[in-house]
Amino acid sequence: MLQVNIIKEEKERILKGLAKRNFPHAEASIEEILQLDQNRRETQQQMDQLLAESNALAKEIGALMKSGQKEAAEKIKGKTAELKEASKSLGEQLNSLEEQLTRALYLVPNIPHESVPAGKSAEDNEVVLENGAIPTLDKGAVPHWDLIKKYDIIDFELGTKITGAGFPVYKGKGARLQRALINFFLDEALQADYMEVQPPILVNEESGYGTGQLPDKEGQMYHATADNLYLIPTAEVPITNLYRDVILQEKELPIKNVGFTPCFRREAGSWGAHVRGLNRLHQFDKVEIVQIQHPENSYQALEEMSAYVQGLLQKLELPYRVLRLCGGDMGFTSSLTYDMEVYSAAQERWLEVSSVSNFETYQANRLKLRYKAEDKKTQLLHTLNGSALALPRIVAAILENNQSAEGIRIPKVLVPYTGFDIID
Template sequence: MLQVNYIRDHFDQVLEGLRKRSLPDAEFKLKQVLDTDKKRKDTQAERDQLQAESKTISKQIGMLMKDGKKEEAEKVKARTAEIKGQIKSLEETYNSAEEELKQLLYNIPNVPHNSVPAGNTEDDNEVVLENGVAPTLYDGKKPHWELIKEYDIIDFDLGVKVTGAGFPVYKGKGARLQRALVNFFLDEALQQGYNEVQPPILVNEDSGYGTGQLPDKEGQMYQATADNLYLIPTAEVPITNLYRDVILQEKDFPIKNTAFTPCFRREAGSWGAHVRGLNRLHQFDKVEIVQISHPDHSYQALEDMSSYVQGLLKKLELPYRVLRLCGGDTGFTSALTYDMEVFSAAQEKWLEVSSVSNFETYQANRLKLRYRGEDKKIHLAHTLNGSALALPRIVAAILENNQTEKGIKMPEVLVPYLGFEWIN
């Protein structure tokens, strides 16, 4: 979440940034924060003043008792009791203001980076680059939801039987393709200096608040209500929360972690042709990369992460493009996000397969994720994450773009992992 001092000291800059997101009543919400913070501080000052007065009176009582002035001492004691009641009332007011301030900050998104274009929809996103050429397919080309039935590699009907819509069953070479992609992505990440971890796939409420899924996205998360735990929407949540309430040393940077996990998203309100087949699922596999960075180097880290994901797409021989998301399309917690999209030659559309984001101090402020600088002072770190990669649409693009009349040819880089070259 945003820092109150930053809002106060850079009010116009913060307001201008939030207007890029078309945030309703942005100025009113920011002034609410400052007014509530002033109320909190004024209450604290009044409480501190009364506590100081109480200490002074206590000394007076001791001196009066020592001098044998019991009647005067009793009168002063009455004032002490009155002060205690006032302090209790002020503490209740202070706690209420502090909670109100926290809730206000929870509901204000991050300020977009200066380079983020203004806009409200995906049509306002900026195309940074395109790479590769869409393949020319034979006349009988099919979308992946037809190919998977023809080659019997993914079964949606079985998934519906076992769980429900959006939970596919991968079979035979389909399952092997999933495993090959996971191993390929992890191996590539390790070669780039990432440390592999296996985090829990259930997280508590504090973790959800720490990375910003709560209170913004609770409607999109599956909840184990009996234990008040949430199934993760991405490995970003447990990995980043490993560093909640941690003070790092400057020499620790950069911290680079990667993990393979299943991910779960309710995707409430999603329907239509654009979510057919693997285009949008409730459960899917993903390899995530997460970095914790010194603030001076986080945007170079973001560029490095973007280049790394692009390298994976090149090795998979998939045509792709990179988008810089506009303010209205940028995630709640992100300051700058690049989306990577691959071109599906059968569907003749771009499919998002990765987002890499810099959250600056937004998550770190919630997490109390800090570091001790060379100046010996404590500062907030920067956090970043990216999909490297989410499997469903990668699988869809591989199947569609590599289909031929005699079968589906696998990308050369995956053959050592698969043990076969063709699905036929």
């Protein structure tokens, strides 16, 4: 969430940033936050004054008792009781104001980086670069949902029987391709100095608030209500929360983690041809990279993370493009996001396979994730994350772009992992 002191000091910049996001009622939201903060400060000041008065009376009572003026001391004790009651009331007011302020801050998104283009939807995103030739398929080429039936490698009907729509069953060479991609992505991350972690796939409410899935996206998450736990929509949530309420030493930076998890998204309201087959699922596998960075280095790290994901796509021989998301299409918590899309030749459309984002201090402020600088002062860190990569659309593009009369060719880099070079 945004820092109150930054809102106070840079109000106009904050409002311009929210306008770039097309955030409704921005000025009213900011004014509410500033008023709550002023009320909180005034209440805290009154409490401090009562405490000072109470301490002074305590000293006076002590002096009177020592000098034998017990009756005078008892009269003053009545005054301290009144102060105690007033202090309790102010304490309750302060707690209420702090809760209201936090709730108000939770509802305001992050401020876009200055390089983020203005815009309202995906149509306004900026194409940064394109790489790779668009493949020309043989006549009769079909989309992946037909290929998986032809080669019997993924079964949606079985998944529907077991669970419901959007929960496919991977079989035979389909399951082996899935496992090969996971191991390939993890091995590549380890070579890039990421430390592998295997986090839980259920998180508590505090973790959801820490990375910004709550209160923004609770309707998109599966909620185990009996224990008030949430199935993760991405490994970003548990991995980043490893550092909630942590103070790092500057020499420990940067921290680079990678983790593979299944991910769960309700995707309520999604339908149509654009979500057919593997294009959008309720459960899917993903390898996620997360960095905790010094504020001075986070944007350089973002570019390096983007280049790293592009390197994976190049090794998989997939044509791709990189988009800089506009203000209206960015995630709630992001300051700058690059989307990587691969070209699906049979569908003749671009498919998003990765988002790489810098959140600056937005998540760190919620997480109370800080570092101790050389001057011994604690400061908020910057958090970043990226898909490296999400598997369903990668699998879809590999199947579609590499189909031939003989079968589906496996990218050379994956053959040592799959143990086969063609699905036939």
